[in-house]
Amino acid sequence: MDLNTVTEVRDARRRDTWRPGDAWLGGGTYLFSEPQPHIRRLIDLSRTGWEPLQLTAEGDLEIAATCTIAQLSRFPKPAEWAAAPLFEQCCRAFLASWKIWNMATVGGNLCNALPAGPMISLTAALDGVCRLLSRTGSVREVPVADFVIGAGRKVLHEGELLRSVTLPARALAGRTAFRQASLYGLGRSGALVIGAVDPIDGELTLTITASTVRPIQLRFALPPNAEALREAVEYAVEPGEYFDDIHGLPAWRRHMTFRFAEEIRRELTEEAGR
Template identity: 60%
Template structure:
């Protein structure tokens, strides 16, 4: 879609101070998908030259401008950690190769749609967001706290997401993935990921897509079925379930409880081998 109110597209590093009507541009698949009448200038991050993926002893750094295709390519490497989970989250887009080659990890996180699978991936692996601003300031916060609601994030005007880091300890963990939607090729109505820490055996369940923001429950070890159900029902109040054309709140709650138990049982069975 043409954004006919936009008067300039400028490199991010040469854009100067933040102005009313500015927006950050990465892949642009969402930005150009609907009218943006409030925008006057786009600050282009694509030319920043950030390496899309960097493996370090501390984990995996994913640049905000890394495309879904680049992340999926990393998951195809035999040496990549969490190959299966990364592949599952990439495929949760249910998008064409054209979208995969344009849409970015940072764009998916910052758009903050409940079904954003990069939010699911980052939150489930205890990822950290590096946030920068036009003046060079920086701060860090967990991915699970970055998204605050449907279409809302912790960013303030002038800030942008620079990268998402997945810690090495989480990348060594065992995980289980469940996703449900109304149709075989429909938007995710519930996407849950469970994780058992490789070092201390602690259990983390991350609920996304069915809720307006990520919700997590933690235990020191894989819990009993009753304990997990109670934690999910207490941790996800009724007003956090999404209500839209992709699924009613009551149905999303049923999926969430069902998937939580399936994940718990799968990871518990793995713990006894």
């Protein structure tokens, strides 16, 4: 779609003063999908030269905000990453064509803050941490689970930029379980729940997304039984936090959340103990 209110496109490498009507341009798959009458200037990130994916000396994975879904999917995952299957599962949870895969970015998916954003699901479940840059050069770090605070709402300040998301080696080494549901075969996720087991202390983490307006995480130091899990989910998710749109009613999303949570509990705790 043509953005007929845009009067200028600027290179993000230039230190310009942030102005009302400015917007960061990554892959542009959302920006150009519908009218954006409030935007006057685009700050283009395509020439920043950020490495899409790189491993740190500690074994953490740093994902640049400009990394595309296709690059994330193709990245060779080390054999020691027990969580490796989760990357492709979340990439495939996109309601997107191959053209979108090659343009849409991880950072854009997070910053759109849509409940069904699968990159939010992936990075939150693996204890990802967002690195945020202000226009003055200051840096702050926010866990992905706290970055999105509602449907379309995030903690970014005016002009602040999501630079990257770092996934810790410890989370990458843990076993995971994935469940996703949609009203249609190729539809947007109505519920997406991920379980992860810490490889050191065995803590179980359950990350609820898509069915709720924000990521919700529950942590269990000891394997919970079915009743304890159900009570924890009931307490963690407020009734008004189940999302309501054409892709699923709150009651259905709630039902699928409880169902998936129990399936994941059995997969990661009961079966592991056999």
